[in-house]
Amino acid sequence: xxxxxxxxxxxxxxxxxxxxxxxxxxxxxxxxxxxxxxxxxxxxxxxxxxxxxxxxxxxxxxxxxxxxxxxxxxxxxxxxxxxxxxxxxxxxxxxxxxxxxxxxxxxxxxxxxxxxxxxxxxxxxxxxxxxxxxxxxxxxxxxxxxxxxxxxxxxxxxxxxxxxxxxxxxxxxxxxxxxxxxxxxxxx
Numbered sequence: 001x002x003x004x005x006x007x008x009x010x011x012x013x014x015x016x017x018x019x020x021x022x023x024x025x026x027x028x029x030x031x032x033x034x035x036x037x038x039x040x041x042x043x044x045x046x047x048x049x050x051x052x053x054x055x056x057x058x059x060x061x062x063x064x065x066x067x068x069x070x071x072x073x074x075x076x077x078x079x080x081x082x083x084x085x086x087x088x089x090x091x092x093x094x095x096x097x098x099x100x101x102x103x104x105x106x107x108x109x110x111x112x113x114x115x116x117x118x119x120x121x122x123x124x125x126x127x128x129x130x131x132x133x134x135x136x137x138x139x140x141x142x143x144x145x146x147x148x149x150x151x152x153x154x155x156x157x158x159x160x161x162x163x164x165x166x167x168x169x170x171x172x173x174x175x176x177x178x179x180x181x182x183x184x185x186x187x188x
Contacts, residue, residue, distance in 0.1 A: 003033030006073035007065045008105060015112035018186060019071040019105065020161075023123045024086060028058075030079035035061045035072040036119075036164065042175070043119065043164035049176055050183030069112075071105065075123040091126040095148060098127075103150035113156055117182065120163035137162050137178040139185075 004025050009016045020035070028037035036043035037058040048056040053064055064070040075098050076086055106113050118124040125132040127146040135144075140158040159182060162175040 004030045004077075004079065005033070006071070006101075006105070007035065007061055008071040008073075008108070009065055009069060013066050014069040016065075016071045016109045017069045017112060017114045019073060019102075019113065019116045021102075021116055021118050021123065022072070022074040023120055024074050024076035025079050027079055032058070034058045041164050046164055046176060046179040047183075050179040051187055052179075052183050073101070073105065075118075075127075088126060088131065091123070095127060095146070099146075099148045099150055103152055106150065106152045106156065113153075115157035115159055115185075116153070117159040117161050119161050120165070121160055122163075124158070124160050135160055138181060 008019075022029075022035065025035075026038045026041070028039075029035055031037075035058070039058075044053065044056040044058060044060055047053045047060070052068075053060045061070075061072050065072070076091065076094055078086070080086065102116070121135055121137070124140075125135055127148075129147050132144075137160055140160060142154075145154075145158070159178075161178055161182065162170055164175070
């Protein structure tokens with residue numbers, strides 16, 4: 001039985017200020033219940049180097065949710081280790097479901113959510129009726145939001161982070177720079 005589910009702070013945990021949004025759970029994530037659990041995924045190393053987590057290990061998601069005010073979810077809640085298998089059409093069909101889900105999460109946080117961070121460009125670009133031809137890494141303009149974007153998220157920053165996957169063609173420096181910017185924004 002899969003243990004995968006979104007991870008959000010409980011009422012006894014610190015308020016959630018940042019949600020990391022993946023594309024879809026890898027089989028490693030689906031089976032272990034830990035986000036970015038594939039050993040080849042660099043997410044935890046990037047967060048660690050940016051000063052956002054203590055250890056670059058896949059079980060850090062529980063710690064970050066329970067003690068640091070982070071949350072984790074995916075655009076698609078279907079497991080698979082090849083994002084290319086999820087077609088644009090399939091992602092388009094999922095948009096209303098995702099928008100309702102992220103709106104529900106934000107509503108439950110009573111105004112504490114400051115930013116959502118899409119881990120990779122693809123899932124952000126596919127949320128638009130006419131897929132964005134390009135987008136840059138980092139914080140996105142407040143003028144650029146998908147048509148179905150929930151009103152409750154209108155004041156929430158949107159970040160597009162470089163993909164931590166070993167398949168993404170970026171230098172380590174390029175990949176790390178945006179995570180460092182996020183670390184500076186969160187840690188002051």
